[in-house]
Amino acid sequence: MQMEGVKGVTMRMMVGRGDGAPNFAMRHFTVEPGGHTPHHRHDYEHEVFIVDGAGRVESDGEFHDIKAGDVLFVKANSVHQFVNQGAQPLEFLCLVPVTFDCGKTTPGSG
Amino acid sequence: MQMEGVKGVTMRMMVGRGDGAPNFAMRHFTVEPGGHTPHHRHDYEHEVFIVDGAGRVESDGEFHDIKAGDVLFVKANSVHQFVNQGAQPLEFLCLVPVTFDCGKTTPGSG
Numbered sequence: 751m752q753m754e755g756v757k758g759v760t761m762r763m764m765v766g767r768g769d770g771a772p773n774f775a776m777r778h779f780t781v782e783p784g785g786h787t788p789h790h791r792h793d794y795e796h797e798v799f800i801v802d803g804a805g806r807v808e809s810d811g812e813f814h815d816i817k818a819g820d821v822l823f824v825k826a827n828s829v830h831q832f833v834n835q836g837a838q839p840l841e842f843l844c845l846v847p848v849t850f851d852c853g854k855t856t857p858g859s860g
Numbered sequence: 861m862q863m864e865g866v867k868g869v870t871m872r873m874m875v876g877r878g879d880g881a882p883n884f885a886m887r888h889f890t891v892e893p894g895g896h897t898p899h900h901r902h903d904y905e906h907e908v909f910i911v912d913g914a915g916r917v918e919s920d921g922e923f924h925d926i927k928a929g930d931v932l933f934v935k936a937n938s939v940h941q942f943v944n945q946g947a948q949p950l951e952f953l954c955l956v957p958v959t960f961d962c963g964k965t966t967p968g969s970g
Contacts, residue, residue: 764931765907773957774884776907776931797875797886799909799953801929819911821874821886843909845955847883 758785758834766860767848775859776845781805781834789831794850796824803840806833816840826850868895868944877958877970885969886955891915891944899941904960906934913950916943926950936960 751759764776778801781787789808804817808831809824816822816832824830834840848859861869874886888911891897899918914927918941919934926932926942934940944950958969 764909765933769933770935771907771933772905772936774907774955776909776955778931795882797881797884797955799874799886799911801909801911821888823875823879823881825880826882843953845884845886845907 753788755788755790756786758782759787761858763858763860764843767855768860771848771859774845774847775856776843777858779832779842779844781832781840781842783834783837783839785834785840787832789829791827791829792850793826794847794856795826796822796830797845798822798824799843801841801843803834803838804836805840806835807831808833816842863898865898865900866896868892869897871968873968873970874953877965881958881969884955884957885966886953887968889942889952889954891942891950891952893944893947893949895944895950897942899939901937901939902960903936904957904966905936906932906940907955908932908934909953911951911953913944913948914946915950916945917941918943926952 762778766775800820872888876885910930
């Protein structure tokens with residue numbers, strides 16, 4: 751991913767609008783050791799499942815260690831970031847609605 | 861799960877309406893060896909990630925072997941069933957929209 755505030759992150763679309771997904775999209779992320787997702791917020795939620803590895807997540811100023819098997823619900827408009835400070839890749843699924851805010855197309859849901 | 865056509869299946873709600881999920885719900889299923897989900901269809905989609913184990917899925921009369929790491933998109937109204945004919949538990953995430961068919965509450969999304 752080439753995006754401001756992103757380091758060492760790869761995204762794969764697993765099920766998206768292009769597959770005919772009418773309501774929500776499943777994406778697979780890999781965060782390399784030392785990498786992180788953007789420290790940001792947006793007007794739609796995430797539902798996350800940690801597939802492999804470990805790391806740390808921030809949600810509205812609170813930090814939580816995360817590891818394979820954990821599930822996270824990141825509510826709309828909460829500030830969040832995933833950080834991999836470990837030695838193994840961090841892999842997770844992150845699902846988003848395909849639209850938000852009364853019909854706008856969600857970025858990264860295609 | 862106590863439901864007609866179900867054998868050896870446990871469901872855990874990971875993120876649902878009760879958590880404030882506005883658009884879709886994440887459920888975790890375990891199918892014991894010899895178990896299966898119902899052979900059915902409904903007017904909403906599934907997005908599925910196989911977490912552990914292996915098994916077989918039917919979709920509209922086609923059969924596919926499934927294993928950990930696989931992703932499935934079960935479109936609305938396709939007949940489907942998950943079967944564990946192996947020796948290990950089959951574990952998967954199955955996500956559904958929280959409403960379908962113009963606002964009806966999706967069963968198992970709470």
